[in-house]
Amino acid sequence: MKPAANRHFLNTQDWSRPDLDALLTQAAIFKRSKFGDELKGKSIALVFFNSSLRTRTSFELGAFQLGGHAIVLQPGKDAWPIEFDLGTVMDGETEEHIAEVARVLGRYVDLIGVRAFPKFVDWTLDRQDRVLNGFAKYSPVPVINMETITHPCQELAHILALQEHFGTTNLRGKKYVLTWTYHPKPLNTAVANSALTIATRMGMDVTLLCPTPDYVLDERYMGWAEQNVAESGGSLIVSHDIESAYRGADVVYAKSWGALPYFGNWAPEKPIRDQYRHFIVDEAKMAMTNDGVFSHCLPLRRNVKATDAVMDSPRCIAINEAENRLHVQKAIMSALVS
């Protein structure tokens, strides 16, 4: 069942559309019937360089419900200094080379999940996604991205929630707004990169709404989105105008992130960001949509990113999306070990 190309689950962009559709179909099946033996006797190491509650719970529970076992490893952000280059004389901070880490873990378990956020100092370094790619290079078993600079598990959970609302085959041509929102800290672009990637992949008409050109996403993900539009139909526009972006939207997906030109030099970005608190998702904005649904990857600061009224509205599908993490991850794990 696993196509040869899909050795790992690093990004949805590496997977064919039929293979992604198969994952979504299987996830919907698991949602209706949660137990199985797809992972009977199998194990997954969940390697968290950054902490997690939802991701960890959903992976650990998913393994259990399919007869497998998850081992949660939390080396911590700084606690396990790993070397990624060959040839380095490791007499500094790094205690172990990724080659040994991945090879040994791969002797024990059947799957490896990796969460490794950016360091937020140098985007040219962070965008190499070295921890994830290092595991993928050396691991003898499939590697799953549990959020690094993209978050493909969240993508599938999001799309499944949209399919539940609009119907499995009805996403093409829907107006999808990915809106930046304010947050007091400069956050990771991972979920924004992912939303842009998967929304265009599904053939939706995508508007990336953000305050200024500085908030446009990295060219890699803008490029994936353009490639997806070319292949799947749909469209992509960048907008800084709230009203035209929301007008007629079927989907509003909110996320905050730091502006890449200020990456690692965040002080001057803060007063810019502070000017755009009005990007909050509120009832007035949602009223401009085509009876649109709202979602967010969580955690969400209420009344900063979205108002209480939006969060507690029946049009909010964020809790469904969070639940779907469990189902899509079971589909991903099952596909990779089969």
Added chain:
Amino acid sequence: MKPAANRHFLNTQDWSRPDLDALLTQAAIFKRSKFGDELKGKSIALVFFNSSLRTRTSFELGAFQLGGHAIVLQPGKDAWPIEFDLGTVMDGETEEHIAEVARVLGRYVDLIGVRAFPKFVDWTLDRQDRVLNGFAKYSPVPVINMETITHPCQELAHILALQEHFGTTNLRGKKYVLTWTYHPKPLNTAVANSALTIATRMGMDVTLLCPTPDYVLDERYMGWAEQNVAESGGSLIVSHDIESAYRGADVVYAKSWGALPYFGNWAPEKPIRDQYRHFIVDEAKMAMTNDGVFSHCLPLRRNVKATDAVMDSPRCIAINEAENRLHVQKAIMSALVS
């Protein structure tokens, strides 16, 4: 089997006496025969805002022995700043609202256990038990108190140990001394509140022995105890006299706690507390009892709260009580999912 009122297990006082007796009966059955399928395929999230070894081991093992799976979440004391009020503009420290936390966890698991100690700054705030009550308010699945400002799981483990010693139906009318003891730090009143609550509930003649009126417990728990005496018989007296308290006691239960009038302003309480090191449970005091048993919730500082001789005596049932945590928690989890 679960009475409609018992959606959660927050305090024994919320449960009827027959329902508590049923839990104790089931716990004794699990003690004789430890495996079952009462939690087959079920899961519990154990949310520890404060760390734990015994509570965590007994819940995790109990789930395993009944076919379920526990997921241990340790956000840490300060690591997961949660908002409890609605309407707050969350642009400060809090990253997520309890509504989302509880709703999402409740989509994944079948039960949620919560440990959240007081902050020890403002008792009027801590006595609201906001973390526990927040989970109980928003969670779609049953919530279990794993120790906050009360410790109802410990209560049942304690009573089961007493029933093992005295016989299931013979606690009524026993003389029960809850004695404060010295400890270098001002500790939580949770176990003391709980001991007072359950000992009176069982119809025992309860003496709360403490150095001064400042060490009397919060009026909520004193009130529960008085209500229990009115309903179950037995009696409640507060004493500051060691000899008369111990004389003829059948049960001595020790615990240290900080005096509530000094809550959050502990410096002036320390010299007061330091005067009462002689409240230690020793052989001379135990010799005044009616061949009484001794117990404590653990951890215990030997030769501060109780002497080596008392701890290593056959009249000490603290290890039995600790073991019983496993059995009573299996009964609680089973009752809540049934």
Added chain:
Amino acid sequence: MKPAANRHFLNTQDWSRPDLDALLTQAAIFKRSKFGDELKGKSIALVFFNSSLRTRTSFELGAFQLGGHAIVLQPGKDAWPIEFDLGTVMDGETEEHIAEVARVLGRYVDLIGVRAFPKFVDWTLDRQDRVLNGFAKYSPVPVINMETITHPCQELAHILALQEHFGTTNLRGKKYVLTWTYHPKPLNTAVANSALTIATRMGMDVTLLCPTPDYVLDERYMGWAEQNVAESGGSLIVSHDIESAYRGADVVYAKSWGALPYFGNWAPEKPIRDQYRHFIVDEAKMAMTNDGVFSHCLPLRRNVKATDAVMDSPRCIAINEAENRLHVQKAIMSALVS
């Protein structure tokens, strides 16, 4: 199946040679067929006073594959101050006595694993191995050493890897070099103590290669090695000459450790250690061997302890040894509960 003497697995030296051989045989069986019900319904508490990824993964997974369940307790290096002496008035830092810790855990689980590294301040204290021996004294269930001042699980994994290479009965008379290597920090002697112990136990001709007499190991382990040579044949020499040590070696096992005379007073040892970076295992040294194999317990700093070329050579069996941790620990757990 468990000989009465083998209540615990604290050191291989406590076990008879036939019992060790039985563990190795069973480990090889588990390597060929990884599932079983030897631990069905059983549980093990893994108590980590020091963090771990490999040990934790291999024990947790081993329990799962045999039908059991591991509970990972990470009190942290300083977080759970335990008293080991009786009679102490515990009004200082220690919160709980080992008697209660071990007795309560032993009521819950069937096995207890303990990892507790030295404190690196006073070797006369660290060499008492008080945490491990405290658990062994008070626990009602078998205790397994997961690395303290020796590392017997690593020993068996190492020997199994050698048996896989040389044949099960062919280790006697092999030339075995345990070589000190440089590392920027003064490390634990545990694995070196263990390698010396088990290599002599297996009747190999053992050379302990180290820079100066200061790097010779503690007399307890030197004594065990001499006793083993007397009983098993083979030989033991200490050498400070790299060339003669490597010449004709069948096995090169590398480890760094701090010199015991400087224990706790590491500043003056650092410039001494820094002179011996050339003890690195490289291709030139390996070329002097009898087509020897190389191994190391991991983690390993590449190009400090061994070069990339040695690590990536087919003569490196370190990954096999790491994998074997899983298999030997399953054999140990199974033997102790049977």
